[in-house]
Amino acid sequence: MAQSRPMRADARRNYDRLLAAATEAFAEQGENASLDDIAKRAGVGSGTLYRHFPTRLALLEAAYVDRIEALGARADELAEELPPGEALTEWLYELGVATIRMRGMKALLGSAVADGSSAALTACGTAMKGAAARLVEAAQAEGTLRADLEPVELLRLGHGVTTASELANGQGRELRRYLTLLTEGLRPAG
Amino acid sequence: MAQSRPMRADARRNYDRLLAAATEAFAEQGENASLDDIAKRAGVGSGTLYRHFPTRLALLEAAYVDRIEALGARADELAEELPPGEALTEWLYELGVATIRMRGMKALLGSAVADGSSAALTACGTAMKGAAARLVEAAQAEGTLRADLEPVELLRLGHGVTTASELANGQGRELRRYLTLLTEGLRPAG
DNA sequence: ACCTGAACACCGTTCAAGT
DNA sequence: ACCTGAACACCGTTCAAGT
Numbered sequence: 001m002a003q004s005r006p007m008r009a010d011a012r013r014n015y016d017r018l019l020a021a022a023t024e025a026f027a028e029q030g031e032n033a034s035l036d037d038i039a040k041r042a043g044v045g046s047g048t049l050y051r052h053f054p055t056r057l058a059l060l061e062a063a064y065v066d067r068i069e070a071l072g073a074r075a076d077e078l079a080e081e082l083p084p085g086e087a088l089t090e091w092l093y094e095l096g097v098a099t100i101r102m103r104g105m106k107a108l109l110g111s112a113v114a115d116g117s118s119a120a121l122t123a124c125g126t127a128m129k130g131a132a133a134r135l136v137e138a139a140q141a142e143g144t145l146r147a148d149l150e151p152v153e154l155l156r157l158g159h160g161v162t163t164a165s166e167l168a169n170g171q172g173r174e175l176r177r178y179l180t181l182l183t184e185g186l187r188p189a190g
Numbered sequence: 191m192a193q194s195r196p197m198r199a200d201a202r203r204n205y206d207r208l209l210a211a212a213t214e215a216f217a218e219q220g221e222n223a224s225l226d227d228i229a230k231r232a233g234v235g236s237g238t239l240y241r242h243f244p245t246r247l248a249l250l251e252a253a254y255v256d257r258i259e260a261l262g263a264r265a266d267e268l269a270e271e272l273p274p275g276e277a278l279t280e281w282l283y284e285l286g287v288a289t290i291r292m293r294g295m296k297a298l299l300g301s302a303v304a305d306g307s308s309a310a311l312t313a314c315g316t317a318m319k320g321a322a323a324r325l326v327e328a329a330q331a332e333g334t335l336r337a338d339l340e341p342v343e344l345l346r347l348g349h350g351v352t353t354a355s356e357l358a359n360g361q362g363r364e365l366r367r368y369l370t371l372l373t374e375g376l377r378p379a380g
Numbered sequence: 381a382c383c384t385g386a387a388c389a390c391c392g393t394t395c396a397a398g399t
Numbered sequence: 400a401c402c403t404g405a406a407c408a409c410c411g412t413t414c415a416a417g418t
Contacts, residue, residue, distance in 0.1 A: 007382095008381065008382065010382070010383075011381080011382060011383085014382090014383080034409085034410065034411090035410080035411065035412090036409090036410060036411070037410095044383080044384085045383060045384040045385055046384085046385075046411080046412080046413095047382095047383070047384065047385075047412085047413075047414080048382080048383055048384075050411090050412070050413080051382075051383080056411095110357060113357055114357045114358075115357065115358055115359050115360070143378060144377060144378070145376055145377065145378065146371075146376055146377065146378050146379065147378065149371070149376060152358075153358075153364075153368070153371070154376075156354040156355075156357045156358055156368075157351070157354050157368065157371060157372075157376075159353065159354060159357060160350035160351050160352075160353045160354030160355075160357075160368075161347070161350050162350075163349065163350045163353045164346040164347050164349060164350030165346075165350075167300060167303055167304045167305065167346045167349060167350075168304075168305055168342075168343075168346055169305050170305070174343075178343070178346075178347065178350075181336075181339070181343070181347060181372075182347075182371075182372060182375070182376060183375055183376045183377065184375045184377070185372070185373055185374045185375020185376075185377070186335055186336055186339060186344075186347075186372060186373045186375075187334060187335065187336065187373065187374070187375070188333060188334070188335065188336050188337065189336065197401095198400065198401065200400095200401070200402075201400080201401060201402090204401090204402080224390085224391065224392090225391080225392065225393090226390085226391065226392070227391095234402080234403085235402060235403040235404055236392080236393080236394095236403085236404075237393085237394075237395080237401095237402070237403065237404075238401080238402055238403075240392090240393070240394080241401075241402080246392095
């Protein structure tokens, strides 16, 4: 979905600067980084930020859409390297790690898999849901994943487990363990 | 841990009004309800709010400590009524429902089970951890819960699953299902 | 068509003055 | 000892004026 008309040169330049500034700011300060500060970093009036990115979520999406699409592609790589069940857990792990590392991404991924997920988030949402669907289907065919699990449920639970691991430790050192608890269940190992 | 000296009458009255106003505001607007608005509702200067509750979390804790202790007591009720494994899942469910219904409570419970949980949150933290510990121990003795699960891990995962169910639907209608997925695991039912 | 930045409404926090 | 509310620094958002 490219721009129907190319942007004016100054607009294009401001757009790029804003994106760079935003990526920096989100990485440093998380999803709530000051928008005004981002505009200042980009050397741009605050109104210009709003013109290009009417909502904070729009800016977050623009800042992370590449990474997210890379994560989608990563799912397919893993599917080739590993048996379906393992590919799925490994992907959830890498997804969680990315969510924790790139501090602004959590809100974005959350919104993308939320119920009324904003129509504007189609890019991230469909990338994630598509990747999840392929992994889920393969694992179900293999018989290592509950047949009644919806891809979006997997994403939401992954998000929740990541949240849980952040409670344990800002860096999510417990992420692997918590994912294991999810996949194996809380009942005794049998 | 009662006050060593009783509060002056006007201070006591302001304290109570602030708490009532805060409970209202948190219920309506969630954990980020405006503190200034809370002070205004209570008919009190904003400085007075800060005198009694130096941080937002302190106010949240004060507003919800009763409910949280009730949830702790509820754990023991359930332990008498149900077999340990069921008592545990049911408690997690009720905990999740409360977290979702009382909009301000989520942040509080989250902080209470977080790693560096603020020393000020001892009341909520110990109530939750104590209740969880009793349920976990019983279920482990019964053999329906993994022996290596720490009570605080249960609380964190419960928090995470609640988050997941909020993504599915603001009201958490999927909470029961998501808890089942956690307890049974993502592998096929055997 | 796009940009700027002042203006507005809001919020959290502090603190001098008051009782 | 406690309360008040003005003052400060900050933030998001809009919009008239400019190019």
